[in-house]
Amino acid sequence: xxxxxxxxxxxxxxxxxxxxxxxxxxxxxxxxxxxxxxxxxxxxxxxxxxxxxxxxxxxxxxxxxxxxxxxxxxxxxxxxxxxxxxxxxxxxxxxxxxxxxxxxxxxxxxxxxxxxxxxxxxxxxxxxxxxxxxxxxxxxxxxxxxxxxxxxxxxxxxxxxxxxxxxxxxxxxxxxxxxxxxxxxxxxxxxxxxxxxxxxxxxxxxxxxxxxxxxxxxxxxxxxxxxxxxxxxxxxxxxxxxxxxxxxxxxxxxxxxxxxxxxxxxxxxxxxxxxxxxxxxxxxxxxxxxxxxxxxxxxxxxxxxxxxxxxxxxxxxxxxxxxxxxxxxxxxxxxxxxxxxxxxxxxxxxxxxxxxxxxxxxxxxxxxxxxxxxxxxxxxxxxxxxxxxxx
Numbered sequence: 001x002x003x004x005x006x007x008x009x010x011x012x013x014x015x016x017x018x019x020x021x022x023x024x025x026x027x028x029x030x031x032x033x034x035x036x037x038x039x040x041x042x043x044x045x046x047x048x049x050x051x052x053x054x055x056x057x058x059x060x061x062x063x064x065x066x067x068x069x070x071x072x073x074x075x076x077x078x079x080x081x082x083x084x085x086x087x088x089x090x091x092x093x094x095x096x097x098x099x100x101x102x103x104x105x106x107x108x109x110x111x112x113x114x115x116x117x118x119x120x121x122x123x124x125x126x127x128x129x130x131x132x133x134x135x136x137x138x139x140x141x142x143x144x145x146x147x148x149x150x151x152x153x154x155x156x157x158x159x160x161x162x163x164x165x166x167x168x169x170x171x172x173x174x175x176x177x178x179x180x181x182x183x184x185x186x187x188x189x190x191x192x193x194x195x196x197x198x199x200x201x202x203x204x205x206x207x208x209x210x211x212x213x214x215x216x217x218x219x220x221x222x223x224x225x226x227x228x229x230x231x232x233x234x235x236x237x238x239x240x241x242x243x244x245x246x247x248x249x250x251x252x253x254x255x256x257x258x259x260x261x262x263x264x265x266x267x268x269x270x271x272x273x274x275x276x277x278x279x280x281x282x283x284x285x286x287x288x289x290x291x292x293x294x295x296x297x298x299x300x301x302x303x304x305x306x307x308x309x310x311x312x313x314x315x316x317x318x319x320x321x322x323x324x325x326x327x328x329x330x331x332x333x334x335x336x337x338x339x340x341x342x343x344x345x346x347x348x349x350x351x352x353x354x355x356x357x358x359x360x361x362x363x364x365x366x367x368x369x370x371x372x373x374x375x376x377x378x379x380x381x382x383x384x385x386x387x388x389x390x391x
Contacts, residue, residue, distance in 0.1 A: 056136075
């Protein structure tokens with residue numbers, strides 16, 4: 001099947017309209033009720049077989065082509081983030097403290113356009129397409145597990161997904177075979193000391209000092225415990241302690257993230273973190289609580305499917321560097337789909353040419369909406385190519 005570019009171009013204005021509507025009316029993870037309703041109504045109006053309420057607020061749609069072939073699934077995430085939109089634009093979020101700051105509104109819109117595209121060319125479509133609109137990507141443990149448990153991958157041969165990526169300029173795309181994105185584990189630590197007068201520290205157990213020592217000690221996990229040839233990150237993102245200038249803090253709370261690309265390094269970093277927390281608190285005579293949450297597994301692209309995507313990128317975006325891109329320490333629950341089926345997750349550039357776009361999860365985040373058109377074109381080309389293969 002040839003990608004009908006004129007059809008896609010005719011859908012671009014709709015993509016922009018859908019995306020801006022979703023951007024104005026964002027919904028948090030597992031609260032995407034109106035988003036889900038909009039998606040389901042559009043898909044149903046185009047004649048697709050639609051199942052709503054998967055994983056609570058997810059939508060799965062199916063379209064069978066007239067020509068025999070494999071079943072290919074495509075996935076978009078639909079949730080927004082608890083961030084106040086700081087943009088001054090006609091489509092800024094109208095919901096206080098909630099915005100699409102990661103591009104999921106664009107993912108949803110381009111997948112809707114792909115579904116509409118196939119409904120218009122069903123007579124020449126090879127195989128079956130499954131469209132997965134997934135809730136809750138932004139929170140652990142994510143919505144992918146529930147989507148899978150409720151049948152999202154039944155009968156599916158391959159699955160593909162994209163992320164509109166602001167650090168990459170518009171007009172580019174990238175992926176790599178094997179481990180691509182990291183495991184986003186999280187930890188929370190509370191240190192319990194003994195508070196008191198700031199002028200009488202000898203009568204206290206200063207939880208703030210213990211927390212400060214702990215922040216520094218945790219940095220040795222990567223620098224002194226992990227093999228330098230492996231990749232890992234341990235970052236403390238929050239530190240809260242103290243109530244007044246002249247009061248010794250009785251409690252200190254800190255939390256952060258641990259990231260890696262394989263189970264051995266993941267296990268090592270967790271073990272060393274637990275050991276350092278325990279020994280540091282004991283050294284200062286303080287008690288502690290530690291909560292460690294293992295996040296998504298790493299995104300591991302199938303070697304053959306990543307090769308297919310790289311080949312398609314080279315055909316449709318010939319000026320893009322075609323070599324495998326670097327690994328990235330961000331996480332994605334698309335990893336769960338790739339544990340069940342061969343497939344590939346890839347990035348489509350949606351940022352400014354000079355690299356000055358606000359980062360993901362930033363109050364000023366936005367995308368070059370033309371990237372949705374490239375994403376749709378690449379996903380259609382990849383899907384069509386994969387559907388024609390023999391089972």
